[in-house]
Amino acid sequence: MTRDLVGYGGKWPDVTWPNGARLAVSVVVNVEEGAEQQVIDGDATSERMGEVISVVPEGRPDPGQAQIFAYGTRAGAWRMADALRRHDIRATLFACGRAAERSAPVLRMLADDGHEVACHGWLWRPHADYDTPEAEGVDLDRAADAIATTVGRRPVGFFCRGAESPWTRALLSERGYLYTSNGFDDDLPYRDGPLLVVPYALDSNDMKFFHPNGFVRARDMTDYVSDALDVLEAEAARGQARMLNIGFHLRIVGRPGRFGAFDGVLADLAARRERIWIATREDIARAWIAAT
Template sequence: MSADAKPYPPRDLIGYGNRRPSGRWQNGARLAINVVVNYEEGSERSFAMGDGDQEPMTEWGSYAFPADIRNMAMESMYEYGSRVGVWRILEALDAAAVPSTFFACALAFEQNPDVARAVVNNGHEVCSHGYRWEEVFRLTREQEKHHIDLAVASFEKTCGKRPVGWYCRYGASIHTRELISEEGGFLYDSDAYNDDIPFFVDVKGQSRLVLPYTCDVNDIRFWNSPGLIQAEDFFQYMKESFEVLYAEAAQGPRMLSIGLHPRMVGRPGRIRALKRFFDYAGQYSDVWFTTREAIALDWLARQGSADA
Protein backbone atom coordinates (compact mmCIF):
# COMPACT_ATOMS: atom_id res chain seq x y z
CA MET A 1 0.00 0.00 0.00
CA SER A 2 1.38 3.40 -0.96
CA ALA A 3 1.88 6.12 1.64
CA ASP A 4 -1.10 8.14 0.33
CA ALA A 5 -3.47 5.15 -0.04
CA LYS A 6 -6.77 5.34 1.84
CA PRO A 7 -7.16 2.85 4.75
CA TYR A 8 -10.11 0.95 3.32
CA PRO A 9 -11.82 -1.48 5.75
CA PRO A 10 -11.29 -5.13 4.75
CA ARG A 11 -14.05 -7.00 2.93
CA ASP A 12 -15.67 -10.16 4.27
CA LEU A 13 -16.68 -12.51 1.48
CA ILE A 14 -17.24 -15.48 3.82
CA GLY A 15 -19.65 -14.37 6.53
CA TYR A 16 -21.36 -17.21 8.36
CA GLY A 17 -20.90 -19.57 5.42
CA ASN A 18 -22.26 -23.00 6.34
CA ARG A 19 -22.02 -22.23 10.05
CA ARG A 20 -25.09 -20.04 10.38
CA PRO A 21 -26.60 -19.56 13.86
CA SER A 22 -29.16 -22.13 14.94
CA GLY A 23 -32.17 -21.87 17.20
CA ARG A 24 -34.85 -19.20 17.07
CA TRP A 25 -35.36 -15.62 18.10
CA GLN A 26 -35.67 -15.24 21.85
CA ASN A 27 -39.46 -15.00 21.74
CA GLY A 28 -39.67 -18.31 19.87
CA ALA A 29 -40.25 -16.83 16.41
CA ARG A 30 -38.39 -18.34 13.48
CA LEU A 31 -38.63 -15.36 11.09
CA ALA A 32 -38.37 -11.67 12.00
CA ILE A 33 -39.90 -9.18 9.57
CA ASN A 34 -38.89 -5.54 9.67
CA VAL A 35 -40.81 -3.02 7.59
CA VAL A 36 -38.65 0.02 6.84
CA VAL A 37 -40.26 3.31 5.81
CA ASN A 38 -37.70 5.63 4.23
CA TYR A 39 -38.94 9.11 5.10
CA GLU A 40 -36.79 11.47 3.02
CA GLU A 41 -39.32 13.93 1.60
CA GLY A 42 -38.24 17.50 2.25
CA SER A 43 -34.55 16.66 2.65
CA GLU A 44 -33.80 15.68 -0.95
CA ARG A 45 -31.61 17.85 -3.18
CA SER A 46 -33.56 20.70 -4.81
CA PHE A 47 -33.14 24.31 -5.79
CA ALA A 48 -35.91 25.08 -3.29
CA MET A 49 -33.53 23.93 -0.53
CA GLY A 50 -30.69 26.06 -1.88
CA ASP A 51 -28.79 23.15 -3.40
CA GLY A 52 -26.61 23.42 -6.48
CA ASP A 53 -28.29 20.48 -8.20
CA GLN A 54 -31.52 18.49 -8.03
CA GLU A 55 -32.63 14.90 -7.55
CA PRO A 56 -32.68 13.13 -10.93
CA MET A 57 -35.01 10.24 -10.06
CA THR A 58 -38.75 10.75 -10.34
CA GLU A 59 -41.92 8.76 -10.99
CA TRP A 60 -40.80 8.87 -14.62
CA GLY A 61 -37.46 7.25 -13.83
CA SER A 62 -34.22 9.22 -14.16
CA TYR A 63 -35.67 12.03 -16.23
CA ALA A 64 -33.19 14.38 -17.91
CA PHE A 65 -33.83 18.01 -16.93
CA PRO A 66 -31.97 21.22 -17.75
CA ALA A 67 -29.29 21.80 -15.15
CA ASP A 68 -30.29 25.41 -14.47
CA ILE A 69 -34.10 24.99 -14.41
CA ARG A 70 -36.00 24.24 -11.21
CA ASN A 71 -37.73 20.87 -11.51
CA MET A 72 -41.17 21.63 -10.10
CA ALA A 73 -42.54 18.23 -11.14
CA MET A 74 -39.84 16.36 -9.20
CA GLU A 75 -40.49 18.45 -6.10
CA SER A 76 -44.23 17.77 -6.23
CA MET A 77 -43.66 14.00 -6.55
CA TYR A 78 -41.63 14.04 -3.34
CA GLU A 79 -44.24 16.27 -1.69
CA TYR A 80 -46.84 13.58 -2.37
CA GLY A 81 -44.97 11.32 0.02
CA SER A 82 -45.15 13.75 2.92
CA ARG A 83 -48.64 15.10 2.18
CA VAL A 84 -50.42 11.83 1.41
CA GLY A 85 -48.29 8.70 1.04
CA VAL A 86 -46.85 8.55 4.55
CA TRP A 87 -50.31 8.80 6.11
CA ARG A 88 -51.55 5.97 3.91
CA ILE A 89 -48.62 3.79 5.05
CA LEU A 90 -49.15 4.70 8.70
CA GLU A 91 -52.80 3.71 8.40
CA ALA A 92 -51.86 0.36 6.83
CA LEU A 93 -49.31 -0.34 9.58
CA ASP A 94 -51.82 0.59 12.28
CA ALA A 95 -54.59 -1.57 10.79
CA ALA A 96 -52.27 -4.60 10.75
CA ALA A 97 -50.72 -3.77 14.16
CA VAL A 98 -47.27 -3.85 12.55
CA PRO A 99 -44.47 -1.91 14.25
CA SER A 100 -41.96 -0.55 11.76
CA THR A 101 -38.67 1.30 11.58
CA PHE A 102 -38.59 4.71 9.96
CA PHE A 103 -35.31 5.45 8.21
CA ALA A 104 -35.92 9.16 8.69
CA CYS A 105 -33.91 12.16 7.60
CA ALA A 106 -33.79 14.65 10.44
CA LEU A 107 -34.55 17.64 8.24
CA ALA A 108 -37.58 15.88 6.78
CA PHE A 109 -39.04 15.47 10.27
CA GLU A 110 -38.22 19.09 11.07
CA GLN A 111 -40.28 20.17 8.06
CA ASN A 112 -43.26 17.96 8.92
CA PRO A 113 -43.41 17.60 12.72
CA ASP A 114 -46.90 16.07 12.51
CA VAL A 115 -45.36 13.02 10.84
CA ALA A 116 -42.62 12.82 13.48
CA ARG A 117 -45.23 12.88 16.25
CA ALA A 118 -47.39 10.26 14.55
CA VAL A 119 -44.43 7.92 14.03
CA VAL A 120 -43.43 8.14 17.69
CA ASN A 121 -46.97 8.02 19.08
CA ASN A 122 -47.81 4.95 16.99
CA GLY A 123 -44.85 3.06 18.45
CA HIS A 124 -42.55 2.96 15.44
CA GLU A 125 -38.78 3.15 15.75
CA VAL A 126 -36.87 6.12 14.34
CA CYS A 127 -33.51 5.20 12.82
CA SER A 128 -31.35 8.07 11.58
CA HIS A 129 -31.12 8.28 7.80
CA GLY A 130 -28.83 11.28 8.15
CA TYR A 131 -29.46 14.95 8.72
CA ARG A 132 -30.40 15.20 5.05
CA TRP A 133 -30.89 12.62 2.31
CA GLU A 134 -27.32 13.04 1.16
CA GLU A 135 -24.45 10.96 -0.14
CA VAL A 136 -22.17 10.90 2.88
CA PHE A 137 -19.29 9.40 0.89
CA ARG A 138 -18.92 12.84 -0.71
CA LEU A 139 -18.35 14.50 2.69
CA THR A 140 -15.08 14.94 4.51
CA ARG A 141 -14.69 13.06 7.78
CA GLU A 142 -15.24 16.31 9.71
CA GLN A 143 -18.35 17.21 7.70
CA GLU A 144 -19.82 13.75 8.21
CA LYS A 145 -19.21 13.89 11.95
CA HIS A 146 -20.89 17.29 12.13
CA HIS A 147 -23.92 16.00 10.23
CA ILE A 148 -24.22 13.01 12.58
CA ASP A 149 -24.23 15.38 15.54
CA LEU A 150 -26.82 17.60 13.83
CA ALA A 151 -29.06 14.61 13.14
CA VAL A 152 -28.97 13.28 16.69
CA ALA A 153 -29.76 16.70 18.17
CA SER A 154 -32.58 17.21 15.66
CA PHE A 155 -34.25 13.87 16.42
CA GLU A 156 -34.02 14.53 20.15
CA LYS A 157 -36.04 17.69 19.49
CA THR A 158 -38.64 16.32 17.05
CA CYS A 159 -39.05 12.82 18.55
CA GLY A 160 -38.20 13.31 22.21
CA LYS A 161 -35.31 10.84 22.10
CA ARG A 162 -32.22 10.01 20.10
CA PRO A 163 -32.03 7.26 17.46
CA VAL A 164 -30.07 4.06 18.19
CA GLY A 165 -29.67 3.01 14.55
CA TRP A 166 -27.96 4.59 11.55
CA TYR A 167 -28.42 4.16 7.81
CA CYS A 168 -26.73 6.15 5.02
CA ARG A 169 -28.10 7.00 1.62
CA TYR A 170 -26.59 4.70 -1.03
CA GLY A 171 -23.97 3.34 1.31
CA ALA A 172 -21.60 4.47 4.02
CA SER A 173 -18.30 6.26 3.67
CA ILE A 174 -15.07 4.62 4.83
CA HIS A 175 -15.43 6.70 8.01
CA THR A 176 -19.09 6.09 8.91
CA ARG A 177 -18.72 3.12 11.26
CA GLU A 178 -15.84 4.75 13.08
CA LEU A 179 -17.84 7.94 13.52
CA ILE A 180 -21.01 6.33 14.84
CA SER A 181 -18.89 4.15 17.12
CA GLU A 182 -17.15 7.25 18.46
CA GLU A 183 -20.49 9.02 18.91
CA GLY A 184 -21.39 6.30 21.40
CA GLY A 185 -25.17 6.12 21.28
CA PHE A 186 -25.84 3.75 18.38
CA LEU A 187 -26.68 0.07 18.83
CA TYR A 188 -26.42 -0.82 15.16
CA ASP A 189 -26.05 0.38 11.61
CA SER A 190 -27.76 -0.97 8.50
CA ASP A 191 -25.18 0.03 5.91
CA ALA A 192 -24.81 -3.42 4.39
CA TYR A 193 -26.71 -5.61 1.93
CA ASN A 194 -24.67 -8.78 2.34
CA ASP A 195 -26.68 -11.13 4.59
CA ASP A 196 -30.12 -12.21 5.81
CA ILE A 197 -29.31 -12.00 9.52
CA PRO A 198 -27.37 -9.60 11.76
CA PHE A 199 -23.62 -9.91 12.19
CA PHE A 200 -20.75 -8.20 13.97
CA VAL A 201 -17.83 -6.25 12.52
CA ASP A 202 -14.67 -5.02 14.18
CA VAL A 203 -14.30 -1.26 14.31
CA LYS A 204 -10.95 -0.33 15.83
CA GLY A 205 -11.11 -3.13 18.34
CA GLN A 206 -14.83 -2.73 19.12
CA SER A 207 -17.45 -5.28 18.09
CA ARG A 208 -20.19 -3.40 16.24
CA LEU A 209 -23.57 -4.82 15.22
CA VAL A 210 -24.80 -4.62 11.62
CA LEU A 211 -28.42 -5.29 10.62
CA PRO A 212 -28.25 -5.73 6.84
CA TYR A 213 -30.85 -4.02 4.67
CA THR A 214 -32.33 -4.87 1.27
CA CYS A 215 -32.22 -3.42 -2.24
CA ASP A 216 -34.50 -6.05 -3.76
CA VAL A 217 -37.55 -6.31 -1.47
CA ASN A 218 -37.96 -2.62 -1.99
CA ASP A 219 -40.59 -0.44 -3.63
CA ILE A 220 -37.89 1.59 -5.39
CA ARG A 221 -38.55 -0.84 -8.23
CA PHE A 222 -41.65 1.20 -9.04
CA TRP A 223 -39.48 4.20 -9.91
CA ASN A 224 -36.57 2.24 -11.38
CA SER A 225 -38.92 0.53 -13.85
CA PRO A 226 -41.86 2.93 -14.24
CA GLY A 227 -44.85 1.31 -15.92
CA LEU A 228 -43.28 -2.16 -15.81
CA ILE A 229 -43.54 -3.08 -12.12
CA GLN A 230 -47.11 -3.42 -10.86
CA ALA A 231 -48.49 -3.82 -7.34
CA GLU A 232 -49.05 -7.53 -7.97
CA ASP A 233 -45.37 -7.95 -8.86
CA PHE A 234 -44.33 -6.32 -5.58
CA PHE A 235 -46.70 -8.48 -3.55
CA GLN A 236 -45.48 -11.66 -5.22
CA TYR A 237 -41.85 -10.71 -4.64
CA MET A 238 -42.49 -10.04 -0.95
CA LYS A 239 -44.39 -13.32 -0.68
CA GLU A 240 -41.65 -15.31 -2.46
CA SER A 241 -38.94 -13.79 -0.25
CA PHE A 242 -41.00 -14.58 2.82
CA GLU A 243 -41.59 -18.21 1.85
CA VAL A 244 -37.93 -18.96 1.13
CA LEU A 245 -36.70 -17.35 4.33
CA TYR A 246 -39.45 -18.96 6.40
CA ALA A 247 -38.45 -22.40 5.09
CA GLU A 248 -34.76 -21.73 5.77
CA ALA A 249 -35.64 -20.53 9.27
CA ALA A 250 -36.33 -24.15 10.26
CA GLN A 251 -32.52 -24.35 10.55
CA GLY A 252 -31.98 -21.03 12.34
CA PRO A 253 -33.34 -17.48 12.69
CA ARG A 254 -33.83 -15.39 9.58
CA MET A 255 -34.70 -11.74 8.99
CA LEU A 256 -36.75 -10.24 6.17
CA SER A 257 -36.42 -6.51 5.50
CA ILE A 258 -39.02 -4.70 3.39
CA GLY A 259 -38.04 -1.26 2.10
CA LEU A 260 -40.76 1.33 1.47
CA HIS A 261 -40.97 4.99 0.43
CA PRO A 262 -44.10 7.12 0.99
CA ARG A 263 -43.85 8.68 -2.47
CA MET A 264 -43.71 5.23 -4.06
CA VAL A 265 -45.81 2.57 -2.33
CA GLY A 266 -47.97 5.31 -0.80
CA ARG A 267 -49.82 5.71 -4.10
CA PRO A 268 -53.41 4.34 -4.30
CA GLY A 269 -52.58 1.74 -6.93
CA ARG A 270 -49.74 0.25 -4.87
CA ILE A 271 -50.71 0.32 -1.21
CA ARG A 272 -52.88 -2.81 -1.40
CA ALA A 273 -49.80 -4.89 -2.19
CA LEU A 274 -48.50 -4.01 1.25
CA LYS A 275 -51.84 -4.66 2.94
CA ARG A 276 -52.13 -8.03 1.21
CA PHE A 277 -48.69 -9.01 2.41
CA PHE A 278 -49.55 -8.07 6.00
CA ASP A 279 -52.65 -10.25 5.79
CA TYR A 280 -50.68 -13.12 4.27
CA ALA A 281 -47.70 -13.14 6.63
CA GLY A 282 -49.92 -12.39 9.62
CA GLN A 283 -51.41 -15.88 9.35
CA TYR A 284 -48.18 -17.40 10.71
CA SER A 285 -48.01 -17.57 14.49
CA ASP A 286 -44.22 -17.90 14.55
CA VAL A 287 -43.49 -14.79 12.49
CA TRP A 288 -42.37 -11.67 14.33
CA PHE A 289 -43.16 -8.24 12.88
CA THR A 290 -40.83 -5.95 14.78
CA THR A 291 -38.43 -3.01 14.75
CA ARG A 292 -34.75 -3.06 14.00
CA GLU A 293 -34.01 -1.90 17.52
CA ALA A 294 -35.79 -4.97 18.93
CA ILE A 295 -33.89 -7.23 16.52
CA ALA A 296 -30.62 -5.57 17.55
CA LEU A 297 -31.33 -6.10 21.25
CA ASP A 298 -32.21 -9.75 20.61
CA TRP A 299 -28.99 -10.34 18.65
CA LEU A 300 -26.85 -8.57 21.19
CA ALA A 301 -28.30 -10.84 23.87
CA ARG A 302 -27.18 -13.86 21.80
CA GLN A 303 -23.52 -12.98 22.33
CA GLY A 304 -23.50 -15.05 25.50
CA SER A 305 -25.41 -17.90 23.88
CA ALA A 306 -24.05 -21.08 22.36
CA ASP A 307 -26.11 -20.24 19.27
CA ALA A 308 -24.41 -16.86 18.77
Protein backbone atom coordinates in the same frame (compact mmCIF):
# COMPACT_ATOMS: atom_id res chain seq x y z
CA MET B 1 -11.66 -1.77 3.59
CA THR B 2 -11.26 -5.54 3.45
CA ARG B 3 -14.13 -7.46 1.87
CA ASP B 4 -15.44 -10.51 3.69
CA LEU B 5 -16.84 -12.87 1.08
CA VAL B 6 -17.34 -15.78 3.50
CA GLY B 7 -19.29 -14.40 6.46
CA TYR B 8 -20.68 -17.17 8.64
CA GLY B 9 -19.45 -19.77 6.15
CA GLY B 10 -22.68 -21.76 6.27
CA LYS B 11 -22.43 -22.17 10.06
CA TRP B 12 -25.04 -19.69 11.22
CA PRO B 13 -25.46 -18.82 14.91
CA ASP B 14 -28.10 -20.90 16.64
CA VAL B 15 -30.46 -18.05 17.46
CA THR B 16 -34.13 -18.19 18.34
CA TRP B 17 -35.92 -14.84 18.30
CA PRO B 18 -37.74 -13.66 21.46
CA ASN B 19 -41.14 -15.09 20.51
CA GLY B 20 -39.68 -18.51 19.71
CA ALA B 21 -39.57 -18.01 15.92
CA ARG B 22 -36.50 -18.56 13.77
CA LEU B 23 -37.43 -15.91 11.18
CA ALA B 24 -37.44 -12.20 12.04
CA VAL B 25 -38.99 -9.66 9.68
CA SER B 26 -38.17 -5.95 9.63
CA VAL B 27 -40.57 -3.54 7.95
CA VAL B 28 -38.88 -0.24 7.05
CA VAL B 29 -40.61 2.97 6.02
CA ASN B 30 -38.22 5.58 4.62
CA VAL B 31 -39.01 9.20 5.48
CA GLU B 32 -36.94 11.26 3.02
CA GLU B 33 -39.38 13.85 1.72
CA GLY B 34 -37.98 17.35 2.15
CA ALA B 35 -34.45 15.98 2.56
CA GLU B 36 -33.89 15.22 -1.12
CA GLN B 37 -31.65 17.78 -2.77
CA GLN B 38 -33.60 20.60 -4.42
CA VAL B 39 -32.38 23.86 -5.91
CA ILE B 40 -35.49 25.57 -4.54
CA ASP B 41 -34.25 24.60 -1.05
CA GLY B 42 -30.83 26.12 -1.63
CA ASP B 43 -29.06 22.93 -2.75
CA ALA B 44 -26.68 23.02 -5.71
CA THR B 45 -28.66 20.42 -7.63
CA SER B 46 -32.09 18.77 -7.64
CA GLU B 47 -32.82 15.06 -7.21
CA ARG B 48 -33.42 13.47 -10.61
CA MET B 49 -35.02 10.16 -9.59
CA GLY B 50 -38.80 10.21 -9.20
CA GLU B 51 -41.89 9.06 -11.08
CA VAL B 52 -39.90 10.05 -14.17
CA ILE B 53 -36.27 11.04 -14.64
CA SER B 54 -36.17 14.83 -14.42
CA VAL B 55 -35.37 16.69 -17.63
CA VAL B 56 -34.91 20.06 -15.90
CA PRO B 57 -31.39 21.40 -16.60
CA GLU B 58 -28.80 20.90 -13.87
CA GLY B 59 -28.82 23.72 -11.35
CA ARG B 60 -32.32 24.96 -12.23
CA PRO B 61 -35.29 24.77 -9.84
CA ASP B 62 -37.46 21.68 -10.35
CA PRO B 63 -40.79 22.29 -8.57
CA GLY B 64 -42.41 19.28 -10.24
CA GLN B 65 -39.88 16.87 -8.76
CA ALA B 66 -40.24 18.59 -5.38
CA GLN B 67 -44.01 18.07 -5.54
CA ILE B 68 -43.56 14.37 -6.35
CA PHE B 69 -41.63 14.03 -3.11
CA ALA B 70 -44.09 16.16 -1.15
CA TYR B 71 -46.89 13.73 -2.02
CA GLY B 72 -45.30 11.29 0.42
CA THR B 73 -45.82 13.44 3.49
CA ARG B 74 -48.96 15.26 2.36
CA ALA B 75 -50.92 12.11 1.42
CA GLY B 76 -49.00 8.83 1.38
CA ALA B 77 -47.89 8.84 5.02
CA TRP B 78 -51.43 8.98 6.36
CA ARG B 79 -52.61 6.11 4.16
CA MET B 80 -49.64 3.99 5.21
CA ALA B 81 -49.99 4.84 8.91
CA ASP B 82 -53.58 3.63 8.81
CA ALA B 83 -52.50 0.32 7.27
CA LEU B 84 -49.81 -0.21 9.91
CA ARG B 85 -52.42 0.36 12.61
CA ARG B 86 -54.96 -1.97 11.02
CA HIS B 87 -52.44 -4.80 10.74
CA ASP B 88 -50.84 -4.00 14.14
CA ILE B 89 -47.30 -3.92 12.78
CA ARG B 90 -44.44 -1.81 14.14
CA ALA B 91 -41.90 -0.57 11.62
CA THR B 92 -38.56 1.18 11.67
CA LEU B 93 -38.58 4.65 10.12
CA PHE B 94 -35.38 5.63 8.32
CA ALA B 95 -35.77 9.39 8.74
CA CYS B 96 -33.50 12.03 7.25
CA GLY B 97 -32.77 14.93 9.58
CA ARG B 98 -34.04 17.65 7.27
CA ALA B 99 -37.21 15.64 6.68
CA ALA B 100 -37.72 15.30 10.44
CA GLU B 101 -37.28 19.04 10.81
CA ARG B 102 -39.53 20.07 7.91
CA SER B 103 -42.26 17.42 8.25
CA ALA B 104 -42.24 17.15 12.02
CA PRO B 105 -46.00 16.53 12.42
CA VAL B 106 -45.82 13.55 10.05
CA LEU B 107 -42.82 11.93 11.71
CA ARG B 108 -44.24 12.60 15.17
CA MET B 109 -47.54 10.99 14.18
CA LEU B 110 -45.71 7.85 13.04
CA ALA B 111 -43.44 7.76 16.10
CA ASP B 112 -46.44 8.16 18.41
CA ASP B 113 -47.79 4.93 16.92
CA GLY B 114 -44.77 3.10 18.35
CA HIS B 115 -42.48 2.92 15.33
CA GLU B 116 -38.72 3.19 15.82
CA VAL B 117 -37.07 6.27 14.31
CA ALA B 118 -33.56 5.62 12.97
CA CYS B 119 -31.17 8.10 11.34
CA HIS B 120 -31.06 8.25 7.53
CA GLY B 121 -28.50 11.06 7.39
CA TRP B 122 -29.19 14.79 7.26
CA LEU B 123 -29.95 14.75 3.53
CA TRP B 124 -30.96 11.87 1.27
CA ARG B 125 -27.44 11.48 -0.10
CA PRO B 126 -24.61 8.94 -0.01
CA HIS B 127 -22.27 9.36 2.92
CA ALA B 128 -19.48 8.04 0.68
CA ASP B 129 -19.22 11.51 -0.86
CA TYR B 130 -18.14 13.28 2.35
CA ASP B 131 -14.60 14.62 2.01
CA THR B 132 -13.77 14.67 5.72
CA PRO B 133 -14.97 12.95 8.90
CA GLU B 134 -15.51 16.37 10.44
CA ALA B 135 -18.05 17.39 7.79
CA GLU B 136 -19.85 14.07 8.08
CA GLY B 137 -19.89 14.30 11.87
CA VAL B 138 -21.54 17.72 11.74
CA ASP B 139 -24.37 16.35 9.59
CA LEU B 140 -24.77 13.23 11.72
CA ASP B 141 -25.17 15.40 14.81
CA ARG B 142 -27.52 17.76 13.01
CA ALA B 143 -29.71 14.86 11.91
CA ALA B 144 -29.80 13.22 15.34
CA ASP B 145 -30.66 16.56 16.96
CA ALA B 146 -33.55 17.11 14.53
CA ILE B 147 -34.93 13.61 15.20
CA ALA B 148 -34.61 14.03 18.96
CA THR B 149 -36.33 17.41 18.83
CA THR B 150 -39.20 15.97 16.78
CA VAL B 151 -39.84 12.63 18.51
CA GLY B 152 -38.15 13.06 21.90
CA ARG B 153 -35.51 10.32 21.49
CA ARG B 154 -32.14 10.14 19.77
CA PRO B 155 -31.74 7.41 17.15
CA VAL B 156 -29.71 4.27 17.88
CA GLY B 157 -29.72 2.97 14.30
CA PHE B 158 -28.37 4.36 11.04
CA PHE B 159 -28.71 3.83 7.30
CA CYS B 160 -27.69 6.17 4.49
CA ARG B 161 -28.47 6.25 0.81
CA GLY B 162 -25.89 4.46 -1.31
CA ALA B 163 -22.83 3.75 0.80
CA GLU B 164 -21.07 4.87 3.94
CA SER B 165 -17.80 6.79 3.98
CA PRO B 166 -14.56 5.22 5.28
CA TRP B 167 -15.27 6.98 8.62
CA THR B 168 -19.03 6.51 9.04
CA ARG B 169 -18.92 3.51 11.36
CA ALA B 170 -16.27 5.04 13.59
CA LEU B 171 -18.34 8.22 13.84
CA LEU B 172 -21.45 6.20 14.69
CA SER B 173 -19.59 4.25 17.37
CA GLU B 174 -18.31 7.47 18.93
CA ARG B 175 -21.90 8.69 19.14
CA GLY B 176 -23.19 5.56 20.85
CA TYR B 177 -25.13 4.03 17.95
CA LEU B 178 -26.24 0.44 18.38
CA TYR B 179 -26.39 -0.61 14.74
CA THR B 180 -25.89 0.37 11.13
CA SER B 181 -27.86 -1.06 8.23
CA ASN B 182 -25.51 -0.31 5.33
CA GLY B 183 -24.92 -3.98 4.70
CA PHE B 184 -26.48 -5.88 1.79
CA ASP B 185 -24.49 -9.09 2.14
CA ASP B 186 -26.26 -11.42 4.57
CA ASP B 187 -29.55 -12.78 5.90
CA LEU B 188 -28.44 -12.23 9.50
CA PRO B 189 -26.88 -9.47 11.63
CA TYR B 190 -23.13 -9.54 12.21
CA ARG B 191 -20.53 -7.59 14.18
CA ASP B 192 -18.23 -4.88 12.88
CA GLY B 193 -16.29 -3.84 15.95
CA PRO B 194 -18.62 -2.27 18.54
CA LEU B 195 -21.39 -1.82 15.95
CA LEU B 196 -23.87 -4.46 14.87
CA VAL B 197 -24.67 -4.57 11.17
CA VAL B 198 -28.37 -5.28 10.68
CA PRO B 199 -28.43 -5.90 6.91
CA TYR B 200 -30.84 -4.18 4.58
CA ALA B 201 -32.22 -5.47 1.27
CA LEU B 202 -32.80 -3.73 -2.04
CA ASP B 203 -34.62 -6.58 -3.77
CA SER B 204 -37.64 -6.68 -1.43
CA ASN B 205 -37.91 -2.91 -1.68
CA ASP B 206 -40.47 -0.67 -3.34
CA MET B 207 -37.72 1.38 -5.03
CA LYS B 208 -37.97 -1.32 -7.70
CA PHE B 209 -41.20 0.35 -8.84
CA PHE B 210 -38.90 3.16 -10.03
CA HIS B 211 -36.56 0.84 -11.97
CA PRO B 212 -37.28 -0.58 -15.44
CA ASN B 213 -36.34 -4.12 -14.40
CA GLY B 214 -38.41 -3.98 -11.24
CA PHE B 215 -42.00 -4.06 -10.05
CA VAL B 216 -44.85 -2.75 -12.22
CA ARG B 217 -48.13 -3.86 -10.62
CA ALA B 218 -48.70 -3.90 -6.87
CA ARG B 219 -49.00 -7.68 -6.94
CA ASP B 220 -45.47 -7.93 -8.35
CA MET B 221 -44.11 -6.85 -4.99
CA THR B 222 -46.55 -8.79 -2.84
CA ASP B 223 -45.79 -11.98 -4.80
CA TYR B 224 -42.04 -11.37 -4.58
CA VAL B 225 -42.09 -10.81 -0.82
CA SER B 226 -44.36 -13.81 -0.34
CA ASP B 227 -41.88 -15.98 -2.24
CA ALA B 228 -39.05 -14.70 -0.04
CA LEU B 229 -41.04 -15.42 3.11
CA ASP B 230 -41.81 -18.96 1.90
CA VAL B 231 -38.12 -19.73 1.32
CA LEU B 232 -36.98 -18.27 4.63
CA GLU B 233 -39.78 -19.93 6.56
CA ALA B 234 -38.76 -23.29 5.12
CA GLU B 235 -35.15 -22.69 6.17
CA ALA B 236 -36.31 -21.56 9.60
CA ALA B 237 -38.34 -24.76 9.93
CA ARG B 238 -35.06 -26.64 9.40
CA GLY B 239 -33.59 -24.83 12.39
CA GLN B 240 -31.76 -21.98 10.68
CA ALA B 241 -32.06 -18.43 12.04
CA ARG B 242 -33.06 -15.94 9.34
CA MET B 243 -34.12 -12.32 8.85
CA LEU B 244 -35.99 -10.54 6.04
CA ASN B 245 -35.96 -6.81 5.38
CA ILE B 246 -38.82 -5.15 3.48
CA GLY B 247 -38.40 -1.50 2.50
CA PHE B 248 -41.04 1.08 1.60
CA HIS B 249 -41.22 4.81 0.83
CA LEU B 250 -44.03 7.27 1.54
CA ARG B 251 -44.00 8.73 -1.98
CA ILE B 252 -43.90 5.32 -3.70
CA VAL B 253 -46.37 2.87 -2.12
CA GLY B 254 -48.29 5.77 -0.62
CA ARG B 255 -49.74 6.27 -4.12
CA PRO B 256 -53.14 4.57 -4.67
CA GLY B 257 -51.93 2.45 -7.59
CA ARG B 258 -49.10 0.95 -5.55
CA PHE B 259 -50.66 1.00 -2.09
CA GLY B 260 -51.89 -2.57 -2.57
CA ALA B 261 -48.25 -3.67 -2.36
CA PHE B 262 -47.89 -2.16 1.10
CA ASP B 263 -51.26 -3.29 2.41
CA GLY B 264 -50.84 -6.73 0.86
CA VAL B 265 -47.40 -7.33 2.34
CA LEU B 266 -48.62 -6.24 5.78
CA ALA B 267 -51.62 -8.58 5.50
CA ASP B 268 -49.33 -11.47 4.55
CA LEU B 269 -47.06 -10.75 7.51
CA ALA B 270 -50.03 -10.56 9.87
CA ALA B 271 -51.28 -13.94 8.60
CA ARG B 272 -47.88 -15.48 9.41
CA ARG B 273 -47.55 -13.75 12.78
CA GLU B 274 -47.57 -16.98 14.82
CA ARG B 275 -44.62 -18.37 12.83
CA ILE B 276 -42.41 -15.27 12.46
CA TRP B 277 -41.20 -12.38 14.61
CA ILE B 278 -42.14 -8.95 13.22
CA ALA B 279 -39.94 -6.42 14.99
CA THR B 280 -38.21 -3.06 14.75
CA ARG B 281 -34.56 -3.06 13.82
CA GLU B 282 -33.61 -1.88 17.27
CA ASP B 283 -35.43 -4.84 18.80
CA ILE B 284 -33.77 -7.19 16.30
CA ALA B 285 -30.34 -5.75 17.14
CA ARG B 286 -30.84 -6.04 20.90
CA ALA B 287 -32.21 -9.57 20.60
CA TRP B 288 -29.26 -10.65 18.44
CA ILE B 289 -26.72 -9.17 20.84
CA ALA B 290 -28.40 -10.87 23.80
CA ALA B 291 -28.46 -14.23 22.00
CA THR B 292 -24.91 -14.22 20.68
